[in-house]
Amino acid sequence: MRLKDILDIYHKELDALYGKNEVDSFFDLVIEHYLNIKRIHIVLEPEYVISKVEEQPIFEVLSKLKLEQPIQYILGETEFFGLPFKVNQHTLIPRPETEELVAWILNSVASSAKKKPLKIIDIGTGSGCIAIALSKHLKTSSVFALDVSEATIEVAKQNAILNNVEVEFLHGDILKIGESQLDVESKYDLIVSNPPYVRHLEKIEIQSNVLDNEPHIALFVDDDNPLQFYRAICEFAQDNLKENGVLYFEINEYLGAEMVELLEHFGFKQIELKQDLYGKQRMLKGVK
Ligand code: SAM
Ligand code: GLN
Numbered sequence: 001m002r003l004k005d006i007l008d009i010y011h012k013e014l015d016a017l018y019g020k021n022e023v024d025s026f027f028d029l030v031i032e033h034y035l036n037i038k039r040i041h042i043v044l045e046p047e048y049v050i051s052k053v054e055e056q057p058i059f060e061v062l063s064k065l066k067l068e069q070p071i072q073y074i075l076g077e078t079e080f081f082g083l084p085f086k087v088n089q090h091t092l093i094p095r096p097e098t099e100e101l102v103a104w105i106l107n108s109v110a111s112s113a114k115k116k117p118l119k120i121i122d123i124g125t126g127s128g129c130i131a132i133a134l135s136k137h138l139k140t141s142s143v144f145a146l147d148v149s150e151a152t153i154e155v156a157k158q159n160a161i162l163n164n165v166e167v168e169f170l171h172g173d174i175l176k177i178g179e180s181q182l183d184v185e186s187k188y189d190l191i192v193s194n195p196p197y198v199r200h201l202e203k204i205e206i207q208s209n210v211l212d213n214e215p216h217i218a219l220f221v222d223d224d225n226p227l228q229f230y231r232a233i234c235e236f237a238q239d240n241l242k243e244n245g246v247l248y249f250e251i252n253e254y255l256g257a258e259m260v261e262l263l264e265h266f267g268f269k270q271i272e273l274k275q276d277l278y279g280k281q282r283m284l285k286g287v288k
Contacts, residue, residue, distance in 0.1 A: 001055055003031070003041070003048045014065055026071050030061050033075050068209045081133040085159050090151035092218040094129040097276045098194055101250050101283050102133045104274060105192060108246070108285070109138065117141050119186060121240075123174050123193040123233055124148075126218060128156030128167060130192055135165040144188075146170045149217065174232050187242045194250035195229030196221050202254075226255060227262055234266040241288050249284045256281035 007027055014023045028039050034057050041048060050058075064074045072078040072093045078085050080094040081102055087093055109118065117140035122131035125145035135143040145167050147153050153169050160167045174195075198206065198219045210219075221228055230249060237247055247268065251259050256273050263271050268286030276282035 001049065002046070003035075003050055004046055006050075006055065006058060007039075007042060010062060013062060017066070017068070026061075026065060029071060029075060030058055033077070034058060068212065070209055070213055073213060080127070080129040081136075083133060083136060083163050085127050085129055085132075086155055086162065087127050088151075088155060089213065090149060090215055091127040091155045092214055094127055097280075097282050098130060098250055099133075100276050101192070101194065101248060102130055104283055104285070105134065105190070105248055106137050109190065118189040120144065120190045120192065121146065121188050123191065123236075124195045124218075124229070125156050125169070126152055126194075128159045128169070130194065131156070131167045132159055132163050132165055134192070135160075135167050136163055143167045144170060146172050146174065148173045149215070152215075152218075174229065174236065177232075177236060187240050187245065189242055189245050190248070191233065191237055191241055191245070192248040193229070193233050195233065197226065197229070197250075197252040197255070199223045199226050199252070202252075226252065227258060230259065230262055234262065234268075237288060238266070243288055245288045247286045247288070250282060251284050253280035253282055256284070259284050 010023055010027050011020065014026070018026070024039070031037055031039065035050065035054060061074050065071065070093060072087050073089060076086055076088060078087055078093060081099050085094060118138060119142050120131070120134055120138070121144040122134070123146050125131050125147045128145055131143050131145035135141065145156060147156070150171055153171055157169055196217070196219050198221065200220060201223050203211065233247070241247065247263070249259065260271055260273060263284065263286040268288060270287040272285045273281050274283040274285070
């Protein structure tokens with residue numbers, strides 16, 4: 001069949017669900033993934049025909065998109081901070097706001113990391129996106145990453161290999177670690193986390209393709225204890241973060257004030273709240 005005709009079928013079947021532009025970008029990702037070509041090819045060579053064997057996965061993707069499965073899970077890959085990442089139903093799909101958190105960290109530590117290597121831990125690492133992006137850009141640092149889900153750590157390990165970085169992955173529950181040390185040799189210079197922070201009461205704001213496909217253990221917290229993870233990480237920082245070490249969080253946009261209060265309670269200084277590109281209070285930093 002001509003590739004052009006397959007694109008028409010994609011539009012016919014999916015435009016009502018996703019809109020024309022998004023369908024175009026799905027198609028770009030799909031033909032790049034399976035055929036290693038760009039959509040401009042269709043313009044340059046309108047009669048370009050692909051074989052039945054080549055067609056098959058492209059139509060399989062179409063059926064899954066009709067079921068509103070995320071394209072990242074269908075293709076098993078995505079991009080974060082310009083780097084490739086494998087993802088599956090056990091890992092949260094990395095979000096653009098988390099790229100902003102990584103950029104903030106890199107801007108803030110750029111000069112100090114050049115002077116001395118940093119010891120970093122990413123808590124609730126998921127696909128490993130934060131830990132791996134930091135490791136890639138702070139080459140002399142030693143990076144650790146913790147998650148409670150073994151299945152997601154497996155994916156994160158593959159992502160470290162894919163990106164040619166060394167990250168030490170640890171399996172554990174931050175809510176149970178308390179004040180014990182994860183690596184007894186020395187304390188951390190930097191702790192970063194994007195823990196679960198969506199309250200069940202906010203479920204109505206979450207798109208159904210997120211709700212139906214992404215791991216709930218990565219997203220949701222109890223309505224009456226929404227800062228549970230942040231509190232546990234602050235407790236962990238009491239014993240495991242160096243004096244003048246820095247804590248970075250991605251946070252729930254509605255809980256900025258409560259988060260500042262929490263960091264103050266734990267004695268952090270130079271607390272800064274930062275908005276994301278959409279003007280939402282999304283990131284927080286504090287110095288021990
Ligand atoms: N860091 C990744 C990112 O930014 O895309 C994933 C963040 S996701 C919002 C939260 C992660 O925390 C998930 O990977 C989940 O498995 C992990 N997690 C949930 N409960 C945990 C716990 N008790 N201890 C450690 N990790 C936990
Ligand atoms: N920002 C994510 C979402 O909107 C939530 C990430 C989290 O809970 N840490 O789905």
